[in-house]
Amino acid sequence: MKKLFVLLFVVLLFSCEEPNCPLFEKTGQIAMFGNEPFAKIGIYNDTEVFLLVCDNATETQLKKKQGCLITVKYSECFEDWEGTKLVIKQIIYK
Numbered sequence: 723m724k725k726l727f728v729l730l731f732v733v734l735l736f737s738c739e740e741p742n743c744p745l746f747e748k749t750g751q752i753a754m755f756g757n758e759p760f761a762k763i764g765i766y767n768d769t770e771v772f773l774l775v776c777d778n779a780t781e782t783q784l785k786k787k788q789g790c791l792i793t794v795k796y797s798e799c800f801e802d803w804e805g806t807k808l809v810i811k812q813i814i815y816k
Contacts, residue, residue: 745795745811748772752788755805762804765794772799775809784813791816 750765755773763784764773774784774794792815796808 745797746799747793747795748808749791749793749816752784752790752792754785754788764805765792771805773805773807775807780810780813787815 748765748767748770750767750770750772753764753766754761755764755771756762762773763776763781764771766772774781776784792813794808794810795812795814796810798809800807800809
């Protein structure tokens with residue numbers, strides 16, 4: 723039984739931290755959502771809105787390119803009280 727728990731722990735520990743972790747894609751236009759000083763960077767398309775979770779340098783770069791069409795590759799998608807958020811790993815400008 724202990725071996726099973728150890729194996730499960732190891733699998734969970736390394737499951738999405740590896741470079742081979744699958745990435746998902748969403749395409750949309752860059753926009754700011756909300757009112758200052760609480761505005762968040764995100765993307766939207768015809769049917770969906772997603773807030774982006776990224777580092778400060780990437781967020782600053784995205785703010786300068788509002789309105790541009792991009793594809794984001796993300797590793798995780800989760801919902802919280804602000805909306806659906808994507809943890810982005812790569813940005814592809816169109």
